[in-house]
Structure formats: C-alpha cells, structure tokens
Amino acid sequence: QPLTMIFSAEEGRFAPNKFQELIEKGQRNLDVSFKTRSGEEIPMLLAGSAMRDDAKKLLAVVYAARDLREIRRLLAEAVAAAADKKKAEELRALNQQLKATEQQLKAANQQLGAKEQALRSKLTDLERFNRLMVGRELEMVKLKGEVNSLLEQAGRPAKYAPPDKI
Numbered sequence: 001q002p003l004t005m006i007f008s009a010e011e012g013r014f015a016p017n018k019f020q021e022l023i024e025k026g027q028r029n030l031d032v033s034f035k036t037r038s039g040e041e042i043p044m045l046l047a048g049s050a051m052r053d054d055a056k057k058l059l060a061v062v063y064a065a066r067d068l069r070e071i072r073r074l075l076a077e078a079v080a081a082a083a084d085k086k087k088a089e090e091l092r093a094l095n096q097q098l099k100a101t102e103q104q105l106k107a108a109n110q111q112l113g114a115k116e117q118a119l120r121s122k123l124t125d126l127e128r129f130n131r132l133m134v135g136r137e138l139e140m141v142k143l144k145g146e147v148n149s150l151l152e153q154a155g156r157p158a159k160y161a162p163p164d165k166i
Contacts, residue, residue: 034065043068 028048033041048063144160151158 031068043072 030046030048032044032046034044035041045066045068046063047066048061050058051060051062053059141163145163148158148160148162
C-alpha cells in the first residue's frame with residue numbers, strides 16, 4: 001500500500017526518508033498528518049524507536065502516534081489570548097494617554113477661563129473709561145460753545161471752532 005493512504009500527499013513523498021532516518025538514528029519524533037478514510041488530515045506526533053539487537057541488527061520499529069488537534073487548538077487559543085491581552089494593554093495605555101490629554105485640556109480650559117475673566121475685567125474698565133472720556137469731551141464742547149457765545153456777546157471773535165468743523 002502506498003504511504004499516501006495514511007499520510008497526506010505532501011508527507012507521503014517524504015515518509016520513506018523519515019522512516020529511514022528513524023531506523024538509522026534509533027529514536028525520533030515526527031510531526032506528520034494522518035489521512036482519514038474521509039480524506040480529513042489529522043496532525044499527529046509520531047514517536048518511533050528502532051529496536052536492535054547487540055549486533056545492531058534491526059529487530060523492529062515501534063511507533064506511537066498522538067493526535068495534535070487539541071494541542072494545536074489550545075495553542076491557537078493561547079496565541080489569540082496573548083494577542084487579546086496585548087490589545088488590552090495597548091488600549092489601557094491609550095486610555096491613560098487620553099486621560100492625561102483630558103487633564104491637560106481641563107487645565108488649559110481653566111487658564112483660558114481665568115484669562116477671559118481678566119479680559120472682561122479690563123474691558124469693563126475700558127468701557128467705563130470711555131464713557132468718562134466721552135462725557136468729558138461732550139462737556140468740553142459745551143463749555144467751548146459757551147465761551148464762544150460769551151465772546152460773541154462781548155463783540156470779540158470766537159476762540160474755538162464749532163464741533164462740526166473739527
């Protein structure tokens with residue numbers, strides 16, 4: 001019977017070499033895939049040992065096979081869990097960065113609030129100063145008008161130009 005009935009086609013081509021190596025070296029573990037009657041390939045660990053007499057003559061070759069499907073499934077789960085753990089750690093680090101950025105933004109917002117308050121206070125002072133200055137200037141125009149009027153009554157020329165000519 002060809003070895004490809006038991007092993008996958010790929011491994012069936014190399015199986016004779018593997019078995020010959022096993023016989024020559026004595027004991028060996030082979031990672032192979034057995035093929036079921038339905039054609040499913042099952043990963044197996046094939047452990048073999050060549051038994052020899054004192055003259056080193058080959059008496060028998062003993063094999064034990066172990067189904068690796070469960071081990072590989074567990075390994076895949078462990079790799080996935082490690083990847084999930086790494087992602088979780090990355091997310092934690094990003095979350096910490098976001099929290100730090102949030103704190104910085106809050107501090108900057110507080111500083112902006114304080115600066116806005118100071119600007120509003122200065123604006124209020126400037127508005128009050130402006131009202132005083134405009135009121136004073138209006139009073140000055142009124143006084144200049146009175147001076148001009150008095151000078152006119154005294155028959156003298158006006159000292160100040162009218163406000164619409166300034």
